[in-house]
Structure formats: C-alpha cells, structure tokens
Amino acid sequence: MHSPTKHIAESTVRRLSLYLRFLEEFEARGQTTVSSGELARSGGTTSAQVRKDLSFFGSFGKRGLGYGVKDLISSIREILGLEQPWPVIIIGAGKIGAALAQYRGFTSRGFHVVGVYDADPSKVGMQLGALAVRSDKEIERDIAAHKPRIAVLAVPADAAQPMVDRVVAAGMHAVLSFAPAPLHAPHGVTIRAVNMATELEILAYSLTHGV
Amino acid sequence: MHSPTKHIAESTVRRLSLYLRFLEEFEARGQTTVSSGELARSGGTTSAQVRKDLSFFGSFGKRGLGYGVKDLISSIREILGLEQPWPVIIIGAGKIGAALAQYRGFTSRGFHVVGVYDADPSKVGMQLGALAVRSDKEIERDIAAHKPRIAVLAVPADAAQPMVDRVVAAGMHAVLSFAPAPLHAPHGVTIRAVNMATELEILAYSLTHGV
DNA sequence: ATGGCTTTGTGAAATCTTTCACAATGTAGT
DNA sequence: ACTACATTGTGAAAGATTTCACAAAGCCAT
Numbered sequence: 001m002h003s004p005t006k007h008i009a010e011s012t013v014r015r016l017s018l019y020l021r022f023l024e025e026f027e028a029r030g031q032t033t034v035s036s037g038e039l040a041r042s043g044g045t046t047s048a049q050v051r052k053d054l055s056f057f058g059s060f061g062k063r064g065l066g067y068g069v070k071d072l073i074s075s076i077r078e079i080l081g082l083e084q085p086w087p088v089i090i091i092g093a094g095k096i097g098a099a100l101a102q103y104r105g106f107t108s109r110g111f112h113v114v115g116v117y118d119a120d121p122s123k124v125g126m127q128l129g130a131l132a133v134r135s136d137k138e139i140e141r142d143i144a145a146h147k148p149r150i151a152v153l154a155v156p157a158d159a160a161q162p163m164v165d166r167v168v169a170a171g172m173h174a175v176l177s178f179a180p181a182p183l184h185a186p187h188g189v190t191i192r193a194v195n196m197a198t199e200l201e202i203l204a205y206s207l208t209h210g211v
Numbered sequence: 212m213h214s215p216t217k218h219i220a221e222s223t224v225r226r227l228s229l230y231l232r233f234l235e236e237f238e239a240r241g242q243t244t245v246s247s248g249e250l251a252r253s254g255g256t257t258s259a260q261v262r263k264d265l266s267f268f269g270s271f272g273k274r275g276l277g278y279g280v281k282d283l284i285s286s287i288r289e290i291l292g293l294e295q296p297w298p299v300i301i302i303g304a305g306k307i308g309a310a311l312a313q314y315r316g317f318t319s320r321g322f323h324v325v326g327v328y329d330a331d332p333s334k335v336g337m338q339l340g341a342l343a344v345r346s347d348k349e350i351e352r353d354i355a356a357h358k359p360r361i362a363v364l365a366v367p368a369d370a371a372q373p374m375v376d377r378v379v380a381a382g383m384h385a386v387l388s389f390a391p392a393p394l395h396a397p398h399g400v401t402i403r404a405v406n407m408a409t410e411l412e413i414l415a416y417s418l419t420h421g422v
Numbered sequence: 423a424t425g426g427c428t429t430t431g432t433g434a435a436a437t438c439t440t441t442c443a444c445a446a447t448g449t450a451g452t
Numbered sequence: 453a454c455t456a457c458a459t460t461g462t463g464a465a466a467g468a469t470t471t472c473a474c475a476a477a478g479c480c481a482t
Contacts, residue, residue, distance in 0.1 A: 208292030
C-alpha cells in the first residue's frame with residue numbers, strides 16, 4: 001500500500017494533487033464521505049479515472065459508501081510525500097522570485113522557503129517577508145548545511161542552466177524553474193519547468209484553431 | 212497546410228512552442244538549416260517525434276537537407292497563431308499579478324498587456340510599468356471596447372471562479388489562471404491553470420518515490 | 423436477517439501517443 | 453550524369469492512458 005510497483009504517470013500524480021484540494025474543501029464543509037463520482041465532478045474527470053488513479057496505490061474506499069474524507073486526505077498526503085516538511089530555496093530575487101518568496105499558498109502544504117538568493121549585490125540584504133536575500137555565493141554552503149530539498153529558479157534564461165548545474169553539483173535533486181529556457185539535468189534529478197510564454201502560446205493556438 | 216483535420220494533442224502544441232524557441236536560438240547563431248535530429252537533441256525528444264509533430268500541419272523540410280530555420284520559424288509561428296498580436300489583460304494586482312504585468316518575456320511573442328485590474332481600491336491607480344491599475348468594475352466595459360483575447364488571473368482562490376464567470380460573460384474565450392483553484396467554463400472557452408502547489412507536489416512525489 | 427441499492431476495484435477494450443523502420447527524395451562530390 | 457550519403461515523411465507497431473462494464477462488497481431499510 002502506498003508504494004506502486006509500476007511507474008505512475010505524471011497525469012495521475014497531478015490529479016491526486018487536485019483530488020486532495022477538493023477533499024479539503026469537502027472536509028471544510030463537514031462532509032465525512034465522498035464518492036468517486038463526486039470527486040470526478042469537481043475535477044472535470046470521470047469516476048472510473050478517480051478509482052483507477054487511487055487503485056495504483058491501494059484500496060481506500062468502502063463499496064456502497066465511498067471514501068472517508070479524512071482518511072483519503074491522509075492517504076493522498078502520504079502518497080504524495082506531504083506528511084513531511086519540504087524546505088525550499090528560491091534562486092533569483094527579481095519580480096517573480098520576490099513574489100514567490102512571499103506567496104502564502106506556497107507555504108501552506110509543508111513547503112516552506114528557507115532561503116532566497118540573488119547574484120545582484122544590490123538585491124542582497126533586501127527583506128522579503130521574514131527572509132533577507134542572500135548572495136548566490138552562499139548557495140553551495142547553505143545547501144550542504146541545511147539540505148533544502150527543492151530549488152525554485154526565477155533567474156534569467158541564460159543563467160538557468162548554469163544554476164541548475166551548480167545546485168545539482170551541491171546535492172539538489174529537484175528543481176522547479178520559471179526561467180523561459182529548456183533545462184537538462186543528469187539522471188536522478190527531477191526538473192520541472194513552468195513557462196508562461198508556452199502557456200499563452202497554447203491558448204493562442206486554441207483560439208486560432210477553434211476549441 | 213497549417214490546418215490539421217484531426218485534433219492535435221496538447222503535448223504536440225507544447226513541443227511546437229519549444230521548437231520555436233530552439234529555432235530562434237539557431238537563427239541567432241546564424242544557422243540556416245536544421246535537422247529533426249538537432250531539434251530533438253535540444254528539446255530532449257526524438258527526431259521521429261519532431262517530424263511527426265510537424266507532419267500534422269504539413270511538410271516543411273527538404274529530404275537529405277533538413278528544415279530551413281527561417282522558414283520553419285514562420286511556419287510554426289503561423290501554426291501557433293503568433294503572426295497576430297494578442298492583447299492580454301491581467302486581473303489581480305497583488306505580488307504575482309504585478310510581477311506578471313512587468314514580466315518582459317511575456318510581451319516578447321506578440322502578447323502584450325493592455326490592462327491590469329484589481330478589486331482593492333487601495334491598489335487602483337498604482338503604476339505598474341507603463342500601466343496604471345484599474346478598478347475591476349471596468350473589466351466588462353474594457354473587454355467590450357478593446358477586445359483583449361486572453362485574461363490572466365492572479366486573484367485569490369475564492370475569487371477565481373466568479374471572475375472566470377464575469378470575463379466569460381463579457382466575451383472572453385481564453386483564461387490563464389494562477390489561482391490555486393480548479394476552474395470550470397462553458398464549452399468554447401479554454402482555461403489553463405498553472406498551479407505552483409501542484410508543481411511542487413509532483414516534485415515531492417518524485418523525491419519520495421525515487422526518480 | 424434479507425433484499426434492494428450504491429459504489430468500489432479492476433480486468434479488458436478502446437483510444438491516444440510515441441517510437442520504429444524504411445521507401446522516397448534530395449544533396450553534394452566527382 | 454552518376455554514386456554515395458543524409459534526411460524527410462509516414463504507415464505500422466508498440467506502448468501508455470483512459471474508458472468501459474461488471475462482479476464483488478457493503479450499506480440501509482424493513
């Protein structure tokens with residue numbers, strides 16, 4: 001239970017994260033039980049999809065009744081690894097980096113920002129919420145000392161790959177990049193890239209070719 | 212040419228956007244011709260994938276030689292609908308909205324921000340680059356008058372769905388949301404949601420379960 | 423307890439996406 | 453003009469994901 005034998009598709013993990021959000025809403029409304037159909041309706045998918053997604057990790061429901069809201073919340077949190085805290089560093093204290101550093105939704109699920117770095121000396125020392133921006137020269141030392149698990153990159157495109165190489169060399173295994181640049185990393189390191197321009201271009205495509 | 216008969220997968224459109232980025236790099240370096248293999252290597256995919264993606268829209272290469280860099284750039288820009296400008300409005304002038312409004316990579320590909328709105332009177336009038344924040348009450352009038360094609364939402368989770376309903380009622384057909392909330396829209400309206408928390412949770416999953 | 427109703431969990435089928443593999447076509451050198 | 457070589461475009465195969473459909477299991481009312 002909770003440890004799938006075969007590889008799980010990213011789309012499944014993404015939906016689990018979504019289900020978790022709905023379940024928390026159901027919990028806040030005091031609902032104790034939820035069916036795959038209800039979850040599916042909230043998330044724009046099908047009940048079979050919900051059941052299949054969960055079935056990769058075990059059997060969490062009661063036939064005839066559905067899923068216990070609180071139980072399923074714990075189960076999904078455990079599946080996603082959210083029962084432990086995830087220290088995160090943010091690299092790049094420009095507009096986006098600064099906004100992320102102070103973004104509250106960020107910290108809510110166990111992710112908490114433990115450091116913000118910038119290469120620009122004029123930004124170093126700047127206060128962002130509770131944190132002061134540190135020099136990028138401290139990144140390696142801080143990674144070694146505090147073992148943050150995820151690095152969020154909000155640096156210019158041409159600085160992104162060199163910075164990935166640095167944090168990976170320093171022992172980082174997960175990177176979330178907002179830089180508009182494709183990134184490569186060695187096996188064993190997970191990189192995710194969010195590219196605003198690409199998202200807009202997909203919208204432009206769908207507007208251009210009809211929905 | 213340029214108008215596929217069958218439905219095109221989002222993954223294909225996403226890769227086209229990526230290829231465009233690489234092609235522009237090749238162009239900047241003065242390269243006039245590129246093979247599917249070279250494009251594949253930059254993008255972490257396979258040459259067959261590149262050729263298949265393009266083949267949905269027509270035949271753009273020369274056998275034995277590859278693709279003309281400039282020609283392929285125009286072709287992909289046309290496929291994605293980037294030969295025309297795309298006026299965009301940003302709703303929500305908090306940290307994220309303000310950062311997006313001033314994000315330069317945003318405007319580079321024909322997307323340009325023509326309005327920023329917020330419901331908070333204390334934010335209205337605030338200057339963000341060349342634009343002043345306007346009251347959310349003006350959204351409907353401005354959509355009718357200036358016909359922006361895409362709305363970017365950077366509002367709190369509970370304000371997101373009502374705001375989608377408002378802009379859709381006012382005639383908007385495409386929304387890019389950064390709100391941590393699942394959104395629904397009628398048929399004919401495309402919604403894309405970028406959810407920072409979900410991206411981090413996918414990283415947490417991959418760190419928890421090994422890569 | 424029994425019967426009717428609901429809902430899960432899951433193989434099998436259908437659909438969608440990627441990869442393979444190769445004929446067709448064009449280049450470049452001689 | 454010919455030959456050797458490179459590369460595209462694309463059906464067909466393989467692989468991945470989603471949907472179907474139904475037996476199994478448990479709830480609830482009587």
